[in-house]
Amino acid sequence: MRKTFYLMVFLTLGILGNLSAQMQLFKGTFDEAMNKARQEKKDLFVDFYANWCGPCKAMASEVFPDAKVGEYFNAHFVCVQVDVEAKENKELAKKYNVTALPTMAFIGRDGKELRRVQGAVPPDALIKEARIATGEELSFEQLYEQYKKKKNNFDIQQQLLLEGPMFIATQEGYDRQKWGTRMDGLFPDYVKNKKIENMANGGDFMILTMYHRSTSKEDPIFDYIANNFDKFAKGVGKDVNSDGKAEVAHYLISMNNSYIIQLCKKGDINYKKRLARVNGDLKDAYAGISFGSLPVLDAITLLADATYSLYRHDENTFFDKMNAYFIGKGDSTTFSDYAQPLEDIAVVSEGKMSENAYSKCIPWITKALTFKMPVETRARLLMMMGDCLKNTGNTAKAKQSYNQAFIVSAEIENKMMMKQLQQVIQQSLQGL
Numbered sequence: 001m002r003k004t005f006y007l008m009v010f011l012t013l014g015i016l017g018n019l020s021a022q023m024q025l026f027k028g029t030f031d032e033a034m035n036k037a038r039q040e041k042k043d044l045f046v047d048f049y050a051n052w053c054g055p056c057k058a059m060a061s062e063v064f065p066d067a068k069v070g071e072y073f074n075a076h077f078v079c080v081q082v083d084v085e086a087k088e089n090k091e092l093a094k095k096y097n098v099t100a101l102p103t104m105a106f107i108g109r110d111g112k113e114l115r116r117v118q119g120a121v122p123p124d125a126l127i128k129e130a131r132i133a134t135g136e137e138l139s140f141e142q143l144y145e146q147y148k149k150k151k152n153n154f155d156i157q158q159q160l161l162l163e164g165p166m167f168i169a170t171q172e173g174y175d176r177q178k179w180g181t182r183m184d185g186l187f188p189d190y191v192k193n194k195k196i197e198n199m200a201n202g203g204d205f206m207i208l209t210m211y212h213r214s215t216s217k218e219d220p221i222f223d224y225i226a227n228n229f230d231k232f233a234k235g236v237g238k239d240v241n242s243d244g245k246a247e248v249a250h251y252l253i254s255m256n257n258s259y260i261i262q263l264c265k266k267g268d269i270n271y272k273k274r275l276a277r278v279n280g281d282l283k284d285a286y287a288g289i290s291f292g293s294l295p296v297l298d299a300i301t302l303l304a305d306a307t308y309s310l311y312r313h314d315e316n317t318f319f320d321k322m323n324a325y326f327i328g329k330g331d332s333t334t335f336s337d338y339a340q341p342l343e344d345i346a347v348v349s350e351g352k353m354s355e356n357a358y359s360k361c362i363p364w365i366t367k368a369l370t371f372k373m374p375v376e377t378r379a380r381l382l383m384m385m386g387d388c389l390k391n392t393g394n395t396a397k398a399k400q401s402y403n404q405a406f407i408v409s410a411e412i413e414n415k416m417m418m419k420q421l422q423q424v425i426q427q428s429l430q431g432l
Helices: 002-021 030-039 054-063 067-076 087-095 123-134 140-149 154-169 173-194 202-211 220-227 229-240 244-266 271-279 296-311 315-332 335-349 355-368 375-391 395-409 415-430
Strands: 043-049 077-083 103-107 113-118
Touching (some): 002 067, 030 043, 030 077, 043 123, 067 077, 067 123, 077 087, 140 154, 154 173, 154 202, 202 229, 202 244, 220 229, 220 244, 244 271, 271 296, 315 335, 335 355, 335 375, 375 395, 375 415, 395 415
């Protein structure tokens, strides 16, 4: 009996513990919440919402219940939700100029707004906004003012660059352009003055991934990281408590591969020189990549040669190289392995492939459709299959594919997109 009692107490405490961890929302009016805030000497956090607002629901179900959010907000604010559609809240929404949803406002005990957040944000971002409202952290604008007074302070510059993208995303019009220009100007100065050799740490590497996202023939930043791979891997792994090698490798590989493809599309044969780096100074970065039975360099060369041939309108070589890649990669092929070349040939041909190309795309589409994917993507692939079958003379199967695409498209949540796709599908059916 006693064991049962202790078990019930334990379970009850566990439930209460979970409940207390999430944001406690005051059940009452705005004025009642304000009175409570004054009594408890706290400020007010107001979630202006509407029942039809999807992002509002996401905040209520995914962010407000977060334990870290609950811990901070329950200690510093009285939290209340205000339905802007309710008649009694119309004047309140007008007073605080609620023009978009969700709008979350931090309001002082005097009724004046301290800070606001518009749109859905993740837990850490919401806590940061709350800390700015309470004065525990500087706002981005205040931080920039500090930077103007202390232009040699790398810590302030680093923080600005790390917070820049998220802050800029909240701005509109001229302000977004202004802050974007400021951060784009700050980054090269930061690298120049701090020097790339001193940036083998988690914070600076994050900055590099945000502001230095592409490479070129002459790129001292890319070259230094490639030639000091172990140094960066160790420094990044230590700071972010993760696999530093994987982080740095992904950064280098994505930029190198993108540059190779860029050269191929331009018809620049120098892509072959860039390929040589895969087994050269980038060997450590590519070491963890697998392409089935294909050596890494062979696999990437096949993909590059295929792209180069396609953009030179050499369809036969394109298909030969891609099929050799698929055979070599074997069972480890992925959806994107098939989807990317299908997208490329559709773009290059502008929907006017040869009968031979239509025929050769059919087995790729068939394979791609075996993978999981968003319904919109599946519908488009089925449409492409219909086009291929139609242009190879198989009208009956083309009709089946178009009809299947129509059925699948009905599951697309964006109704405007669904209707547009269905109109195109119906036109294709009428053209059979």
